[in-house]
Amino acid sequence: MSDLRSTLERGVGSATPPPDGFERMLRRRDRKQRNQRITAGTVGIAVFVAAVWIVTTGGPVDRALTPGGGGTATGPTVTEPTIAPEAAGIVGLPAPGAAPSTPEHGRLVLYLEGNVSGPPTALWVYADGRLIWGDVFGYLPEGSPTEGATGFVEQHLTPAGVEFLRTQVISTGLFEDDLALLRGPGDPPFLTIRVRNGDRLVWLTWAVEENYRVPKDAPPATPEQASTLEGIHALLTDPTSWPASAWEDQDLETFVPSRYQVSLRDFPTQGPGPEVSVGARELALLPTPAVDILRLGTKLDPAFYELTTDDARALAEALIQAGLDPVAMPMGEAVVRFELEDPYEPGNSLHVFFGPVLPHGEAVFLGPG
Amino acid sequence: MIEPASLSAVPEVGEVWAFEEFFLAEHKRLFQALYLLTGDRYEADDLAQEALLRAYERWDRVGAMDSPAGYVYRTALNLHRSRLRTLVVRARRVFADVPAEDLSTSVAASHDVRRALAQLPRGQREALILVEWLGLASEEAGRVLGIDAASVRGRLHRGRASLRDQLGDRDE
Numbered sequence: 001m002s003d004l005r006s007t008l009e010r011g012v013g014s015a016t017p018p019p020d021g022f023e024r025m026l027r028r029r030d031r032k033q034r035n036q037r038i039t040a041g042t043v044g045i046a047v048f049v050a051a052v053w054i055v056t057t058g059g060p061v062d063r064a065l066t067p068g069g070g071g072t073a074t075g076p077t078v079t080e081p082t083i084a085p086e087a088a089g090i091v092g093l094p095a096p097g098a099a100p101s102t103p104e105h106g107r108l109v110l111y112l113e114g115n116v117s118g119p120p121t122a123l124w125v126y127a128d129g130r131l132i133w134g135d136v137f138g139y140l141p142e143g144s145p146t147e148g149a150t151g152f153v154e155q156h157l158t159p160a161g162v163e164f165l166r167t168q169v170i171s172t173g174l175f176e177d178d179l180a181l182l183r184g185p186g187d188p189p190f191l192t193i194r195v196r197n198g199d200r201l202v203w204l205t206w207a208v209e210e211n212y213r214v215p216k217d218a219p220p221a222t223p224e225q226a227s228t229l230e231g232i233h234a235l236l237t238d239p240t241s242w243p244a245s246a247w248e249d250q251d252l253e254t255f256v257p258s259r260y261q262v263s264l265r266d267f268p269t270q271g272p273g274p275e276v277s278v279g280a281r282e283l284a285l286l287p288t289p290a291v292d293i294l295r296l297g298t299k300l301d302p303a304f305y306e307l308t309t310d311d312a313r314a315l316a317e318a319l320i321q322a323g324l325d326p327v328a329m330p331m332g333e334a335v336v337r338f339e340l341e342d343p344y345e346p347g348n349s350l351h352v353f354f355g356p357v358l359p360h361g362e363a364v365f366l367g368p369g
Numbered sequence: 370m371i372e373p374a375s376l377s378a379v380p381e382v383g384e385v386w387a388f389e390e391f392f393l394a395e396h397k398r399l400f401q402a403l404y405l406l407t408g409d410r411y412e413a414d415d416l417a418q419e420a421l422l423r424a425y426e427r428w429d430r431v432g433a434m435d436s437p438a439g440y441v442y443r444t445a446l447n448l449h450r451s452r453l454r455t456l457v458v459r460a461r462r463v464f465a466d467v468p469a470e471d472l473s474t475s476v477a478a479s480h481d482v483r484r485a486l487a488q489l490p491r492g493q494r495e496a497l498i499l500v501e502w503l504g505l506a507s508e509e510a511g512r513v514l515g516i517d518a519a520s521v522r523g524r525l526h527r528g529r530a531s532l533r534d535q536l537g538d539r540d541e
Binding site for chain 1: 393413435501532
């Protein structure tokens with residue numbers, strides 16, 4: 001092709017945006033503001049009704065007063081914010097009422113993240129047969145459900161299928177001990193594999209130097225190691241190459257986590273800069289209902305909380321009710337995120353990340369750093 | 370505690386004019402980029418409108434960024450991905466005055482290009498459009514896509530090769 005630009009110009013053809021773009025945008029803003037006012041009014045009425053009900057009946061004063069807390073007094077009116085249609089369901093959080101994947105806890109047998117070529121992949125295999133694919137990089141298997149998507153889907157392997165994958169990886173001989181290998185500049189950034197060998201998970205990371213996942217003095221992969229890793233990647237990312245006996249159920253279902261972890265981080269809105277520790281002052285930047293919901297969860301540290309999925313959804317809704325928009329992640333959309341300016345640190349924002357907790361107890365977060 | 374509502378405060382009067390300038394400079398280019406990305410001019414218009422509105426609502430902050438256009442591109446791409454994910458991509462034929470499809474033969478070629486683009490993996494399509502249509506450097510496109518410049522170049526290389534294969538001799 002001599003000139004890709006002219007090819008694209010041909011693709012655009014005579015298409016131009018409809019006229020009066022700026023005026024239409026202003027009308028769109030007016031509609032949005034009107035909807036927000038209507039919602040705020042509806043919420044105010046509902047909260048008032050709830051308050052009256054509590055006063056007159058002596059009803060519960062704990063969870064029923066928090067958005068999404070499950071109280072019948074507030075009802076669905078309170079917990080359904082006006083969200084632009086494209087954000088319906090809040091990307092990254094399961095649909096209300098979706099049943100969590102069972103069992104809640106699982107023993108991790110195999111994990112792969114990254115790529116050799118082709119789209120990067122993230123997958124987890126558990127001893128109970130669950131195979132979970134994560135939209136960590138914006139890719140999920142073809143045919144993945146999108147309704148109520150969490151960014152993760154699951155399939156089910158037989159015990160023989162789990163063992164097949166594990167032994168295929170172990171038999172390469174690369175997983176006797178933890179290993180860090182360097183990739184060449186210009187290669188895809190990294191490939192990480194963890195596999196259960198005996199009682200422990202052995203990990204191997206193959207990454208470019210600037211990726212900081214491997215020390216600078218790590219050895220480069222030999223051609224044989226590189227070829228072996230390419231083979232493992234090809235096998236694990238191509239389920240069509242697995243034996244039929246590996247499958248218990250090949251249907252792709254949305255993986256619904258039982259819990260989410262919420263991480264609060266304060267760093268520059270744009271560009272590099274120091275990260276600020278999050279404490280009570282930063283926490284107070286959040287709207288009060290959001291802080292109340294966070295306190296329902298387990299405080300892992302001052303900036304880290306674990307919540308039930310229902311409470312995580314209520315938290316997201318409380319942030320939206322306060323006028324914040326969920327920010328889709330640039331790499332995939334497996335994790336919903338909010339950001340709000342930090343007036344104490346000009347140029348910084350307080351970022352609220354939601355990370356689903358996978359069956360082995362690890363939450364998957366995306367984002368800078 | 371700050372009032373969260375102030376995060377999306379309407380710009381001051383002076384800022385409105387600055388934003389309108391920005392809007393006029395970027396709107397058509399953004400619309401056409403999204404048309405190449407989605408293959409649907411209604412969807413492209415809706416995405417462009419929403420992305421520019423989000424910039425307008427935060428213009429006090431976005432206008433001070435090194436690349437306000439980069440913010441808008443990133444927002445538009447994220448909106449597009451969200452819509453794909455939540456299956457709410459739908460034609461919104463709300464504008465009676467949208468120009469009708471050109472039925473001349475030159476449109477067949479235009480359709481071929483968009484069909485070839487649609488065959489590309491999303492990541493390659495996004496990289497091609499950001500770099501080749503919007504003129505971003507690999508580094509800046511990487512910031513929009515959340516990947517490094519080398520990965521952008523990789524996607525470009527593969528995307529160009531796929532387009533060449535699909536469009537064949539017509540572009541040689």
